[in-house]
Amino acid sequence: MPTIDDRREQMFPKLAPHEIDRLRRFGTVRYYHAGEALFVTGEVAPGMCVLIKGSVRVVRRDPLGHCAPIVEQGPGEFVAEVGQLSGQPAFVDVYAIDDVQALLIPPENLRALMIGEPELGERIMRALILRRVALLEAGAGGPVLIGPESSPDVVRLQGFLARNAYPHQLLDPAKDPDAAKLVQQYAPNPADLPLAVCPKGTILKNPSEAELARALGMVPIDDKSRTYDVAVVGAGPAGLSTAVYAASEGLSVVVFDARAFGGQAGASARIENYLGFPAGISGQALTGRAYVQAQKFGARMVIPAGISRLDSSESPFTLHLEDRRLVRASTVVVASGARYRRLNVPNLSNFEGRGVWYWASPIEARLCRGEEIVLVGGGNSAGQAAVFLRNFAKKIWMLVRGPSLTESMSRYLIDRIANLDNIEVLTHTEVVALYGSRAGQLERIRWRNSSTGEETEKPIRHLFLFIGAEPATAWLKDAGIALDSKNFVLTGWDAPSTIRSKSGAGRPLLLETSVGGVFAAGDVRSGSVKRVGAAIGEGAVVGAELHIALANGRVRDESERSASQDAREAASALAVQSPQ
Numbered sequence: 001m002p003t004i005d006d007r008r009e010q011m012f013p014k015l016a017p018h019e020i021d022r023l024r025r026f027g028t029v030r031y032y033h034a035g036e037a038l039f040v041t042g043e044v045a046p047g048m049c050v051l052i053k054g055s056v057r058v059v060r061r062d063p064l065g066h067c068a069p070i071v072e073q074g075p076g077e078f079v080a081e082v083g084q085l086s087g088q089p090a091f092v093d094v095y096a097i098d099d100v101q102a103l104l105i106p107p108e109n110l111r112a113l114m115i116g117e118p119e120l121g122e123r124i125m126r127a128l129i130l131r132r133v134a135l136l137e138a139g140a141g142g143p144v145l146i147g148p149e150s151s152p153d154v155v156r157l158q159g160f161l162a163r164n165a166y167p168h169q170l171l172d173p174a175k176d177p178d179a180a181k182l183v184q185q186y187a188p189n190p191a192d193l194p195l196a197v198c199p200k201g202t203i204l205k206n207p208s209e210a211e212l213a214r215a216l217g218m219v220p221i222d223d224k225s226r227t228y229d230v231a232v233v234g235a236g237p238a239g240l241s242t243a244v245y246a247a248s249e250g251l252s253v254v255v256f257d258a259r260a261f262g263g264q265a266g267a268s269a270r271i272e273n274y275l276g277f278p279a280g281i282s283g284q285a286l287t288g289r290a291y292v293q294a295q296k297f298g299a300r301m302v303i304p305a306g307i308s309r310l311d312s313s314e315s316p317f318t319l320h321l322e323d324r325r326l327v328r329a330s331t332v333v334v335a336s337g338a339r340y341r342r343l344n345v346p347n348l349s350n351f352e353g354r355g356v357w358y359w360a361s362p363i364e365a366r367l368c369r370g371e372e373i374v375l376v377g378g379g380n381s382a383g384q385a386a387v388f389l390r391n392f393a394k395k396i397w398m399l400v401r402g403p404s405l406t407e408s409m410s411r412y413l414i415d416r417i418a419n420l421d422n423i424e425v426l427t428h429t430e431v432v433a434l435y436g437s438r439a440g441q442l443e444r445i446r447w448r449n450s451s452t453g454e455e456t457e458k459p460i461r462h463l464f465l466f467i468g469a470e471p472a473t474a475w476l477k478d479a480g481i482a483l484d485s486k487n488f489v490l491t492g493w494d495a496p497s498t499i500r501s502k503s504g505a506g507r508p509l510l511l512e513t514s515v516g517g518v519f520a521a522g523d524v525r526s527g528s529v530k531r532v533g534a535a536i537g538e539g540a541v542v543g544a545e546l547h548i549a550l551a552n553g554r555v556r557d558e559s560e561r562s563a564s565q566d567a568r569e570a571a572s573a574l575a576v577q578s579p580q
């Protein structure tokens, strides 16, 4: 892995005078006296400062008051990291060493620069991303979490910050005297741990993710009167793709995600089947790039912010945020994904991507060649996976909670499985415990027969789960959007609706729902294939269809609205087949 020093040149490039001249139209010249602050940790940074004269010192300062110099920069260099694209708080202090003349480029102009000056923009963007990576590696500038390393709440908050690429540090009071002092002062009761000490000095006791995000200024407060062209719900691959395509084509876009960017893909340690990455790419790296890319084009990211309700009774639509704020948009894209149903085993997430798999492609199959594996599920997807995996695995223990496969699996699969001697079906059986190595690899699985109570433990390194997927559509409950019998969103020809537009009535567009102007993309869509590539492709299609909807003014009128109230029943009658 390249070290910070290896990356130094790309991280701190020097712009030539003629390059600075090209940037002048994006900013205004500002003067700072020696000792004056350009950036203050935790305060919203004014934008990117390109140094014309004088030099600055960049210092990391944690909320406990520890400071360490990072770098000194002089003429031709610039001060910023990726957060300045979207007006985020600074992660460092920056002071003028002597009198400084700088070109200050505010966030909106920095985004315009990336597009208007693509060559320079590419160099600057690379530097901004590398700087964030370095801040993440150093844990500089963000909050300090104080609590025992293994505490589930520490793991929860660390996971939240890491998934959002937010720099932070963890101090264990058992090892760090400063942390121990703070615990004595603020959290004598262990239930108050972990403490989150924020850059501006706020100390939170065992906060929720939303409380921490608010204290850090992660969730921007918007102009309430604004109506966006597009509101995207979900920042997984489908939502991010929609945001990139829509924003790059000039639409005003706001994206909400309840937890973090990346969605399910963010949980994938290595995606090997996404086009263009022959060595594979981690889901967080792939979606992290898309997250920055969407912001470059001006998409507004509001994360974490869950949407609790969509009001589609009037145009523009109104989205209700969980924190009770309201946001209006002319069109809405449902990209809230689906969650694979997970087993109720406490440490399951520790092994996801390290032995616990939710599908069976040749990649996973290769990993379990010649080994015994456990496959949980009694539906057709479980049956198909078992038939496929038996070509690779030495033996498949197929665990089914019910009394047999007959209620849930097609006859042909049941017969095929019965004829395969390396698949053993265990009915009335459930996984009860998972054990792993120090490196986090799944190593042993224990299961129980619920009829006899007998427990079995085996040294097995791969567990395949095919126990269904649940779409994240509860927030659409009152929106009149037609769903299939498993609550996935119906679109296009499957949607029982006629859309009325200024240009006349017609069928919904390919990825439009039964409500005109509301689209769906990715795993949340009925009939979707549950792949990163497909979700991204659907985002691109929606990006194009949004233009048609906005141009046509596609809205529901009263007669159409009552039609879509009946849509749910109609949809059930259609008995649309969804992947389980």
Ligand SMILES: Cc1cc2nc3c(=O)[nH]c(=O)nc-3n(C[C@H](O)[C@H](O)[C@H](O)COP(=O)(O)OP(=O)(O)OC[C@H]3O[C@@H](n4cnc5c(N)ncnc54)[C@H](O)[C@@H]3O)c2cc1C
Residues within 6 Å of the ligand: 233, 234, 235, 236, 237, 238, 239, 256, 257, 258, 259, 260, 261, 262, 263, 264, 265, 266, 267, 268, 269, 270, 271, 272, 273, 274, 305, 306, 307, 308, 335, 336, 337, 338, 339, 340, 352, 353, 358, 472, 475, 521, 522, 523, 524, 529, 530, 531, 532, 533, 535
């Ligand atoms: C561990 C793992 C590994 C995977 N590996 C691969 C792989 O190698 N190759 C592959 O092709 N596919 C893989 N997949 C599948 C792939 O990740 C999904 O198909 C893809 O992420 C679907 O994208 P999406 O944007 O439609 O939905 P999601 O990724 O599910 O994203 C939906 C987002 O919406 C947000 N959300 C939900 N409800 C709300 C709400 N009410 N308000 C605001 N936000 C909300 C969620 O927080 C989430 O971030 C993997 C999945 C998992 C779980």
